[in-house]
Amino acid sequence: MISWLVVVLAAAGTWVFLLLALGLCVLVGRWGLAVRVVATAGVAALGCVAVAHALGTGQAGAPSLLAATFAVAVLAIRTLAAPIRIWWWGLVVIGAVASVFVDHLVPLGALAAVGLGVLAGATVSLAFGTLGGGTTAPEVPDLLRQLGVDATVVGPATRPPTWGVVRFEAVDPSGAPLDVDVYGRDAPEGQFLARLWRFLWLRRSTLDLRLRRTDHVQHAMGLMLWANDRGVGAPEVVAVGRIAASDEVVLVARRPPGTRLVDLTDDGIPAGLVGASWQALDRLHDAQVVLDAVRPDTIVVDAAGEVAFCEFSRAEAMAGPEDCRGDDAALLVALSRTVGPERAVRQSIDAVGPDRLGGLLPLVQPQVLSAGSGSRPSSSVRKELTALREEGATQLGIEPVEPVPLARVQVAKVVMVVFTFFGLWLLVQQLLGLGEIRGVLAGAIWASIVATLVITQATSLTEAVSLSGAVTADLPILPLTLLRFAMGFTGMVGGTVATTATVVRFFQRHGLDRAVALSSGVIYSVSGFIVQIVLTLVALVVARGDLHFEREGSSGSKPEILQLVLWGIVALGVIAAVAFAVPRIRRLVVDRARPHAEAAWGNLRNVASRPDRIARLFVGAATTQIMMAVGLGFALRSVGSSAPLGGLILVCTFTALIGGMAPVPGGMGVMEASYISGLTLLGVPEDLAVSATLIYRAATTYLPPLWGWGAMVWLRRHDDL
Amino acid sequence: MRSERLEAWKARLLVGRGATRQRLPRDAVGLVLGAVLATFGWLAVAGGASHPVRVDVPP
Numbered sequence: 001m002i003s004w005l006v007v008v009l010a011a012a013g014t015w016v017f018l019l020l021a022l023g024l025c026v027l028v029g030r031w032g033l034a035v036r037v038v039a040t041a042g043v044a045a046l047g048c049v050a051v052a053h054a055l056g057t058g059q060a061g062a063p064s065l066l067a068a069t070f071a072v073a074v075l076a077i078r079t080l081a082a083p084i085r086i087w088w089w090g091l092v093v094i095g096a097v098a099s100v101f102v103d104h105l106v107p108l109g110a111l112a113a114v115g116l117g118v119l120a121g122a123t124v125s126l127a128f129g130t131l132g133g134g135t136t137a138p139e140v141p142d143l144l145r146q147l148g149v150d151a152t153v154v155g156p157a158t159r160p161p162t163w164g165v166v167r168f169e170a171v172d173p174s175g176a177p178l179d180v181d182v183y184g185r186d187a188p189e190g191q192f193l194a195r196l197w198r199f200l201w202l203r204r205s206t207l208d209l210r211l212r213r214t215d216h217v218q219h220a221m222g223l224m225l226w227a228n229d230r231g232v233g234a235p236e237v238v239a240v241g242r243i244a245a246s247d248e249v250v251l252v253a254r255r256p257p258g259t260r261l262v263d264l265t266d267d268g269i270p271a272g273l274v275g276a277s278w279q280a281l282d283r284l285h286d287a288q289v290v291l292d293a294v295r296p297d298t299i300v301v302d303a304a305g306e307v308a309f310c311e312f313s314r315a316e317a318m319a320g321p322e323d324c325r326g327d328d329a330a331l332l333v334a335l336s337r338t339v340g341p342e343r344a345v346r347q348s349i350d351a352v353g354p355d356r357l358g359g360l361l362p363l364v365q366p367q368v369l370s371a372g373s374g375s376r377p378s379s380s381v382r383k384e385l386t387a388l389r390e391e392g393a394t395q396l397g398i399e400p401v402e403p404v405p406l407a408r409v410q411v412a413k414v415v416m417v418v419f420t421f422f423g424l425w426l427l428v429q430q431l432l433g434l435g436e437i438r439g440v441l442a443g444a445i446w447a448s449i450v451a452t453l454v455i456t457q458a459t460s461l462t463e464a465v466s467l468s469g470a471v472t473a474d475l476p477i478l479p480l481t482l483l484r485f486a487m488g489f490t491g492m493v494g495g496t497v498a499t500t501a502t503v504v505r506f507f508q509r510h511g512l513d514r515a516v517a518l519s520s521g522v523i524y525s526v527s528g529f530i531v532q533i534v535l536t537l538v539a540l541v542v543a544r545g546d547l548h549f550e551r552e553g554s555s556g557s558k559p560e561i562l563q564l565v566l567w568g569i570v571a572l573g574v575i576a577a578v579a580f581a582v583p584r585i586r587r588l589v590v591d592r593a594r595p596h597a598e599a600a601w602g603n604l605r606n607v608a609s610r611p612d613r614i615a616r617l618f619v620g621a622a623t624t625q626i627m628m629a630v631g632l633g634f635a636l637r638s639v640g641s642s643a644p645l646g647g648l649i650l651v652c653t654f655t656a657l658i659g660g661m662a663p664v665p666g667g668m669g670v671m672e673a674s675y676i677s678g679l680t681l682l683g684v685p686e687d688l689a690v691s692a693t694l695i696y697r698a699a700t701t702y703l704p705p706l707w708g709w710g711a712m713v714w715l716r717r718h719d720d721l
Numbered sequence: 722m723r724s725e726r727l728e729a730w731k732a733r734l735l736v737g738r739g740a741t742r743q744r745l746p747r748d749a750v751g752l753v754l755g756a757v758l759a760t761f762g763w764l765a766v767a768g769g770a771s772h773p774v775r776v777d778v779p780p
Binding site: 061107189 | 731733734735736742743744745746747748749750751752754755756757758759760761762763765766767770771772773774
């Protein structure tokens with residue numbers, strides 16, 4: 001009986017479901033959907049056949065039927081009415097589990113096939129879009145009736161507040177415009193993706209997740225009420241509620257009275273618009289509310305010249321000064337688009353003063369307009385913002401202002417890293433063969449790998465000692481050690497600039513003046529460089545006998561070509577490092593250190609007059625370099641090779657030197673080439689050098705950001721960052 | 722009459738069709754989730770981490 005039940009469930013959740021879904025599409029005349037359903041199911045099933053062939057497991061490891069079923073489920077179930085969708089998904093999931101038992105499938109293979117099906121269905125849905133993905137205009141009057149709101153629906157808004165939320169415009173009996181926001185099935189995912197993207201892309205952004213749609217509505221509603229309470233013009237909440245039948249949450253808000261800036265005509269622009277806009281935004285920021293959606297279509301001005309804001313769906317409470325500056329820059333752009341750049345800048349200087357406006361100019365860039373630069377091409381927006389920055393600089397009588405980097409990563413750098421690694425991989429594969437490397441790694445001694453990890457990570461303590469020598473105040477060593485771990489994360493995602501900012505912020509949190517904190521960060525970096533240069537020179541003298549300037553293999557052989565190519569990469573790395581580092585250091589000195597030169601010089605004198613600090617600074621840095629060399633020795637030992645310590649110190653310090661200056665995060669690519677070349681110069685065979693480098697770099701660079709992230713979270717929770 | 726009944730039945734069973742096609746956030750999530758499941762699932766199978774289920778379902 002149970003056996004029959006399982007068999008029936010397996011069939012019902014797969015074959016029967018597929019036939020029903022296809023039959024339903026045909027029955028209701030959705031021919032396009034039927035074609036997509038068949039094609040997607042076929043592609044997913046064929047994908048499984050290919051994987052099964054590659055794995056050699058047969059259908060048990062990559063069941064085509066499950067992949068096809070889930071591909072169809074993703075495409076078809078969304079076209080069904082909301083209350084019955086859950087039952088169909090239940091049938092499909094139970095059918096899949098039953099199939100695992102009935103067909104004796106490999107569970108993880110079945111899960112992977114489900115993944116392929118979902119991937120195929122989602123890809124087709126994204127490519128073609130979905131009809132009926134959200135509430136439609138004819139359904140809105142019924143929603144409003146259920147909420148007890150008397151209004152006439154005008155139609156869908158031109159721009160939804162966020163992805164996944166549908167907005168409709170309506171008019172109440174008195175003629176006042178209403179915004180009807182429908183938070184449907186997709187609202188949480190849309191908000192999640194938008195926030196995740198912002199977090200990954202923008203520096204200083206945090207990942208604050210609200211996973212339920214009611215949370216989003218409550219948040220927006222609360223901030224509207226709070227803003228109104230503080231005397232800032234904001235939408236008035238008319239009604240809010242959950243519609244049981246469609247499982248949607250609806251927020252109805254009455255827009256503040258007045259005309260949107262985007263609708264103003266040239267002769268209808270009030271004289272005091274610019275000043276009133278800054279006053280309104282400042283009142284909002286005094287309440288620690290940021291909007292992240294300050295645009296000409298979200299600002300309204302009434303007949304009396306009062307300015308109000310009508311978009312709170314992306315707003316955040318308890319915002320810091322940096323977030324507020326983003327809104328400020330967006331307001332400057334919005335005003336420039338409304339009254340023209342010359343008038344916007346001139347009247348903004350009168351309203352907020354030249355210092356504050358000068359501080360905003362570097363933020364005038366597309367990233368602060370992420371909430372809606374509209375459909376204009378990015379090149380046109382960039383030109384417009386460059387012109388606005390120039391206008392600002394001209395009126396303030398200062399040098400042209402460059403935008404500060406707001407993005408965590410630059411696309412060019414990512415592309416460079418990817419291509420460098422791809423190139424290295426191709427070289428190693430072509431010239432040495434990955435089989436050899438895989439063989440060496442498979443036979444690696446785990447105890448030595450663990451020793452590599454422990455020793456290289458223990459350098460966080462010696463680095464912390466060195467950091468503590470860069471300031472005259474007594475800082476606790478545990479948070480400093482965690483700071484060093486956190487720098488492993490910030491260095492990977494944001495490079496040297498992010499690391500310097502992290503250190504400076506840490507020092508500031510511990511009561512140091514900004515200038516002192518900045519100069520301490522510079523003292524720490526410069527002392528590290530000095531130690532690396534000195535150790536490199538000393539090791540060069542001591543270990544010159546260990547270096548073997550011999551060719552790998554015979555003349556023209558593949559190992560020799562690899563050796564020459566790696567030397568070429570290192571040479572390019574050195575040139576690029578110098579070319580990028582010199583202007584960067586100059587900018588650092590000119591832009592940051594010079595304005596605080598007196599305080600920084602005083603700090604340097606204080607540190608220099610304390611022998612214990614000097615000792616910590618340099619002994620800590622030197623110990624770090626030696627421990628890193630010992631770690632490299634253990635990485636070599638793990639693959640069955642060895643090299644003299646002097647030579648390893650030379651390789652490590654030289655590589656750290658060029659890696660620290662290279663214009664890519666973590667010196668990726670250049671450092672690998674340098675380690676491999678250096679180790680082969682010490683007489684290590686190329687295949688062992690490549691394997692040892694992979695192990696060493698994983699232990700020192702690619703794994704530490706994992707716990708570095710944890711350390712950063714700890715420091716932030718304890719107000720150390 | 723029959724056509725009206727059919728329309729009513731369709732309205733109960735299916736969602737209304739929007740005027741325009743939309744790209745939905747759930748599909749972006751599904752794309753990433755599906756890719757992760759497929760990659761790690763089959764990597765684990767290739768690594769020998771999972772074997773066929775051999776449970777005898779009682780009659």
